[in-house]
Amino acid sequence: MEFREGFVAADGFRIRYWQAGEGPALVHLHGAGGPRLTRAHDLLRREFRVIVFEMPGFGQSAENIRTRSMPELADTMANAAEALGLDRFNLMGTSFGGRTALWLAAQHPERVSGLVLESPAAIRPEGARPPAGPPEEMARRLYGRPERMPPLPASDPAVVTKQEALVVRLRGPGRDAELERRMRGLAIPTLVVFGTLDRIIPPEMGRHYKELMPNCHLVFVYDAGHAIGAERPEAFVDLVADFLERHEAFVINRAETIIHP
Amino acid sequence: MKVSYFETGRYVAPPDLPREWPVPAGAYDPELGAQSCRGMVERVRFVEELGFDWISVSEHHYSPRILTPSPVVSAAFLAAQTSTIKISLLGPIVPTSNPIRIAEELAMLDTMAPGRFVFGLLRGTTNEYLSYDLNPIEARERTDEGMELILKAWTEPQPFGWQGRYFQYRTVSIWPRPQQPPAPTYALGTSAEAGEFAARHHIGLGVSYGTFELMGKATQYYRERCAHYGWEPGPDDIIYRANMILGETDDKAEEALANRSKQAPFPISGPLRDALLRSDVTRNIAGEKRPANVGGVLPISFCGGPDRVVEQLRRCRAEIGAGIVDVSLADPGTGNVEGMMRSLELFGTKVLPRVRDI
Numbered sequence: 001m002e003f004r005e006g007f008v009a010a011d012g013f014r015i016r017y018w019q020a021g022e023g024p025a026l027v028h029l030h031g032a033g034g035p036r037l038t039r040a041h042d043l044l045r046r047e048f049r050v051i052v053f054e055m056p057g058f059g060q061s062a063e064n065i066r067t068r069s070m071p072e073l074a075d076t077m078a079n080a081a082e083a084l085g086l087d088r089f090n091l092m093g094t095s096f097g098g099r100t101a102l103w104l105a106a107q108h109p110e111r112v113s114g115l116v117l118e119s120p121a122a123i124r125p126e127g128a129r130p131p132a133g134p135p136e137e138m139a140r141r142l143y144g145r146p147e148r149m150p151p152l153p154a155s156d157p158a159v160v161t162k163q164e165a166l167v168v169r170l171r172g173p174g175r176d177a178e179l180e181r182r183m184r185g186l187a188i189p190t191l192v193v194f195g196t197l198d199r200i201i202p203p204e205m206g207r208h209y210k211e212l213m214p215n216c217h218l219v220f221v222y223d224a225g226h227a228i229g230a231e232r233p234e235a236f237v238d239l240v241a242d243f244l245e246r247h248e249a250f251v252i253n254r255a256e257t258i259i260h261p
Numbered sequence: 262m263k264v265s266y267f268e269t270g271r272y273v274a275p276p277d278l279p280r281e282w283p284v285p286a287g288a289y290d291p292e293l294g295a296q297s298c299r300g301m302v303e304r305v306r307f308v309e310e311l312g313f314d315w316i317s318v319s320e321h322h323y324s325p326r327i328l329t330p331s332p333v334v335s336a337a338f339l340a341a342q343t344s345t346i347k348i349s350l351l352g353p354i355v356p357t358s359n360p361i362r363i364a365e366e367l368a369m370l371d372t373m374a375p376g377r378f379v380f381g382l383l384r385g386t387t388n389e390y391l392s393y394d395l396n397p398i399e400a401r402e403r404t405d406e407g408m409e410l411i412l413k414a415w416t417e418p419q420p421f422g423w424q425g426r427y428f429q430y431r432t433v434s435i436w437p438r439p440q441q442p443p444a445p446t447y448a449l450g451t452s453a454e455a456g457e458f459a460a461r462h463h464i465g466l467g468v469s470y471g472t473f474e475l476m477g478k479a480t481q482y483y484r485e486r487c488a489h490y491g492w493e494p495g496p497d498d499i500i501y502r503a504n505m506i507l508g509e510t511d512d513k514a515e516e517a518l519a520n521r522s523k524q525a526p527f528p529i530s531g532p533l534r535d536a537l538l539r540s541d542v543t544r545n546i547a548g549e550k551r552p553a554n555v556g557g558v559l560p561i562s563f564c565g566g567p568d569r570v571v572e573q574l575r576r577c578r579a580e581i582g583a584g585i586v587d588v589s590l591a592d593p594g595t596g597n598v599e600g601m602m603r604s605l606e607l608f609g610t611k612v613l614p615r616v617r618d619i
Contacts, residue, residue, distance in 0.1 A: 207287075249536030253396045257403075259429050 003037060003045070003052070010080035013056040013064070017084070021045030024113075025089035026244065027053065027081055029097030029104075031227075032121075032130040032167045033138075034058040034159065040229030043237040048090070048244070053080060055100070057166040059159065070170050074103035078111065090244050092116040095201070095226065096130070096167060099179075105190075106182035114244045115190040118236070119201055119226045122183075123208045124174040130167055131200055131226075132160070144197025144225030183212040189247035190216045193239065195224030195231070217243065217250070262578055262619040265315035265349060265587035266308045266605065267502060268339070270328030272297040273596040274526075282388060282527040282556055283323035297328050300598065301335070302342045304605070309346040311609025315379060317349040317502070317587045322392035324527045326594035330392075333366045340374050351467055351502065351587065352381030352449055355411070356403035357393035360428060363407070364414035364435055371439035381467050381500070382408045383449035387541040387553045388529055397540040403427045405454060412462055415443050447500060451479035453548040460486030467500035467587075470559045473580040475546050476501060480582045482547035496584020501577060503562035505588045507604045507612065510566040518564050525558050526594030563588070567611035571619075574612075578619045 003018035018037060026048035030036065035054045044050050055077060057064025067073045077100060081089060091112045093101025098120025105112040121128075131141035135152040143149050172179075190213050194203035206218045219239055224232040243250045273296070278288055305316050318335040321327035329335045332350040340348050350370075353363045363382075370378050384404040390397050406425050413421070413433075420434035447465035448455045456479060459466040466483045468476045480499050487494050506521070508514030529537065534555050541553040563573045577583055590608065591601035 246536070248530065248532045249540075251391050251533065252536055252540050253390070253394045254398070254540075255396055257396065257399060258426055260424070260426060 003041065003050075008080050008083045010083050011076040012066070013061070013076060013080075015056060015076075015080045016054040016059070016061060017080070018052045019050065021048050021050050023048045024244070025049045025051065025086050027051045027077075027086065027089050027091050029053060029055060029077060029091070029093040029100045030058065031095030031097050031119075032163065032171070033155075034163055036230070038227075038230040039233040040237050043233055044241065047241050051081070051084065051086070051089075053077060055097070058163055063162045064166055067166075067170065070099055070172050071103045071107060073170055074100050074107060078104050078108050081111075087111065088113055090114045090116070092118060092240065093120065094118040094229070095121045096171060098122055099171070102179065102183065102186075105188055106179065106186055109186060109188055112188050114247060115188050116240050116243065117190065117192045117209065118228055119194055119198055120192060120205075120209070121171065121201055122176070122179060123205050124201060125205070126174060128174065128201060130164070130171075132164070141199050142225055142227040143231050144195055144199075144223055145231065146225075149231060180212055183209070184214070186213055187215050189243070191240065191243040192216060192218045193221060193228055193236065194218075195221050195226060195228045197223060197225045200226040215248070217248075262574060262583075262616045263314040263497070263585045264608075264613060264616060265317050265500070265585055266304070266313050267317045267319070267351075267587050267589040268301055268305055268329075268335075269319070269326070269589065269593040270297045270335075271300050271304075271593070271596075271598050271601075272325035272328045273598060274325050274594070278325070280527055282529045283391075284325060284527055286323075289325070294328065298338070301339060304602070305339050305343055305346065307602070308605060308609065309343050311605065312613055313346060313609070315347040315349045315585070315587070317351045317379075317381075319351055320354045320385070320389070322389055324594075326526050333370065336370055336378060337373070340370070340377050347379055348377055349379035349500075349587070350381060351379075351447070351500070352383050354385035354389055354393075355382050355407040356384060356400045357390060357395045358407070360407035360410040361414060361430065361433060361435065364411040367411075367444075368415065368435060368437050368439040371444045372437040375440050376444075378444045379447070380444050381447040381449045382411065383467075384452075384455075386555065387537045388556045390541075391537075397537070399427065400541070401452075401454060401543050405458060408448060408458060409462075412446075412464075415439050416441075445497070447498075449500075451476065451546045452543075453482060453545055456480075456483035456547065457486050459483055460490050463487075463490070463492055465494065465498040465500065467502065468581065468583075469502035469587075470504070470562070471546065472560070472562070473577055477580040477582070478547045478549070484582070494582075496578070496582070499581065499583045500585045500587055501562075501581050501583035502587040503577075503589075504559055504592065505563035505570065505590055505604075505608075506561055506565075507563070507570055507590060507608055508566055509607065511569050514565045514569075518561060521561070521592065522595070523558060525556055526592070527556070529556050559592075567607065567615075570612055571615045574616050575619050
């Protein structure tokens with residue numbers, strides 16, 4: 001079954017989404033570059049009802065000059081999920097969308113059963129910037145092993161300009177005291193995933209989530225860059241699916257190693 | 262009766278250390294770690310002088326409670342800095358390791374200092390499986406097969422292949438070999454499987470922490486299986502590891518028992534603990550089903566002044582059949598090193614001379 005495109009209204013926005021699969025709901029919020037379906041989504045839909053949103057102002061949507069802050073964007077996405085009948089769901093956020101997802105979880109903890117933050121940008125060092133430039137430069141920043149990846153398509157300059165303005169407006173400071181205060185009280189089972197070759201957010205940022213959040217698990221995906229789901233989809237999805245199924249107990253290995261019975 | 266002192270590394274943790282297993286590695290203090298290693302040598306030399314027969318080391322991971330993730334390294338370090346006392350490794354956790362590596366490392370020890378070592382092979386507690394990512398459901402069978410492979414690697418003179426359930430090698434021929442016969446070797450555990458394995462291979466059995474009655478069931482089962490295989494184990498074939506609170510008087514020991522923390526020093530969080538218990542369901546004592554231990558508080562088996570403890574050691578000998586007791590004289594992880602040193606001295610002077618005829 002392929003992903004089907006749909007639209008839902010929330011906070012006066014007409015929000016595009018793609019949906020596929022059956023099972024527990026998993027909402028995905030994309031990074032600063034806008035939505036992109038990858039093999040990771042394709043693998044996830046085998047176990048989850050996957051809903052990938054295009055956040056207002058990204059991709060093909062109209063320019064968003066209304067949303068003033070990340071908490072506001074998070075509320076809009078919570079409303080979009082509600083409009084799709086999703087009362088309680090698993091939530092995954094990538095990079096910029098990781099910050100959105102954290103705010104959504106912080107503002108509506110009762111609605112989020114498990115939280116996955118892929119290369120999250122909620123805590124950034126000084127000077128960290130979203131990638132920009134021609135496809136080769138984007139690939140070099142997004143992937144740990146760009147030589148192993150197919151070339152990225154050229155992006156539409158108008159979309160890039162529109163998205164960049166929005167990201168600069170919403171992304172907030174590298175360390176946000178209010179967000180971190182809320183993270184300390186957020187008991188939702190949370191998985192933070194960084195690629196060991198992330199060249200946009202240093203993977204060392206992962207430890208801060210672990211320090212702040214009471215039920216947080218940190219995993220490094222070896223040899224992946226910032227776009228983990230695109231670059232090592234099997235490894236990423238195996239981890240995410242196991243975590244969302246078992247939460248804390250995912251640390252107990254259940255793989256069989258028997259060679260011959 | 263022979264007496265062994267269980268050396269655990271004794272990292273004196275500051276009070277603000279996080280109290281959950283696994284303990285964040287960033288909280289480790291290298292100076293405290295170095296102090297703990299110096300302390301190991303001091304204490305082992307001290308009990309050697311006091312006349313203890315053995316010291317023991319163990320394998321535990323990811324917390325300062327017992328700061329010895331590699332018993333082989335501990336044993337080599339301590340053997341090099343003492344002269345006569347036997348060093349027992351109780352022991353390498355077999356199911357999480359490469360059995361050939363264990364066979365080789367123990368053989369190296371036995372070659373470096375013949376007659377100084379005692380080897381125990383064990384399955385390990387369930388939380389330890391998280392450290393090396395072992396599926397708990399496979400632990401029992403991997404232990405049995407791994408132990409068998411270790412013994413085979415020690416004794417088979419020709420290169421051999423191993424077509425196991427969990428391990429496969431096309432050729433094995435270890436150098437160095439251990440002494441022939443190898444150092445005294447024990448299967449560690451209270452389960453029917455451990456008892457059966459030890460009996461079938463004519464090796465000793467080490468049991469730990471349970472009551473005399475329960476441990477007596479485990480060793481009785483072992484003795485029955487030994488009889489089945491046509492041999493009778495002696496007192497030196499049974500080790501009992503246990504906690505002891507020794508005071509100058511019974512009252513002082515009772516007071517220390519009453520003040521003992523009811524909490525494990527670095528417990529595992531509730532949901533993970535429950536999941537571990539669900540994942541490890543084959544634990545038993547001599548075949549009677551028991552829940553797994555996932556890092557809870559371990560009981561005190563001996564408590565009293567010297568007279569009472571000597572009496573308890575007599576009962577232990579009679580009920581468990583243990584000819585070797587391996588004692589911990591202060592809970593690992595509590596940081597009470599001075600109190601333990603006083604207890605060791607008291608044990609050495611007031612108890613040890615009276616247990617030889619037990």
